[in-house]
Amino acid sequence: MFSHIMIGTNDLEKSKQFYDNVLGALGVKPGFLDRHRVFWRSSTGTFSVSKPIDGEPSTCANGATIGFNMDSPEQADRFYAAALANGAVAVEDPPGWRGGPNGLYLCYFRDPDGHKICGLHRPPKP
Template sequence: MFSHIMVGTSDLARAKKFYDPLMATLGAGPSMVDGHRMFYMHNGGVFAVSEPINGEPCTHANGGTIGFACSSPEQAKAWHDAGVAAGGTSCEEPPGVREGGMGKMYLAYLRDPDGNKLCALHRM
């Protein structure tokens, strides 16, 4: 359904320091940098981070969340811990199991240094 997901950054070097350890917890290698943007490729998916090409300031979505699939609660927790250690901010409730209409899930939420909201999800 998706070819890729891209978020903006105002500082590509800072974003790389944040996302490289975060994506490593999911099994993705360091990013491939291509000028003003970088790409992580893993399991057929592409996640990209880019400085805005129109020269306008980077902004984050209000109400938007990008979710990353995890193979276990432990991987989701490691993802969250790596993100906080690399300069991200924990948001929403602390990482843990939640139950709702979509069933039982382990969720961990972060905001990256540019304010983009990210989620690690493991369906129980």
Template sequence: MFTHVTVGANDIEASRQFYDAALGALGVDPGQGPDPKGRYWWRTPRGAFAVGAPIDGEPACHANGGTIGFAAQTPEMVQAFHDAGVAAGGRAIEDPPGERQGPFGTLVLAYLRDPSGNKICAMHRVG
């Protein structure tokens, strides 16, 4: 459904280091860039994710109620995403990483705030 997601950042280098670590734990290659607009891009065969300063020149801010979810191939990758993200300047939020039961079955989830406050998550669908 999505081709790409872009989030704003006030400290591009801190965000690049954070996403290289967190997404690297999910098997994603390091971000490429900066592009002509100063953004870094992480690409997979299924889509792309970018971090950059807002084009309008205003400070970056996070979406209240927004979450960006990244697919994890294994439950261990979810934990690795969490650990790498925290070590690279992210902040753990919500429940600790682990299994959750819900209307969509069993999921393994980990939630973080990136250095600019964006809410992200790694998710592995069990079964």
């Protein structure tokens, strides 16, 4: 359904460094700069940060969450650890299973611009 996700930033270089490290934990190559935006591409989509083109400050969306698929709980833990090591703030419960035996493995953090990010592992259905 989605081709890409783009979020705003007030510090393009800081966001690039943050997401190079965090998405690097998922095997994504470093982002590339295109004018006032940075793009990270993978076989499943594109993630981007951008300075707002209207010249106003970037703000995070209250109630919004951007979720990244994880191949395993271990990958979610690496993603989360990389985020915290690079300036993210932990939010919600610690990484772990939610929703019982057929649930989801989730981790949540806020990036340096305040955007809420989730790592989600959905195990195969039995």
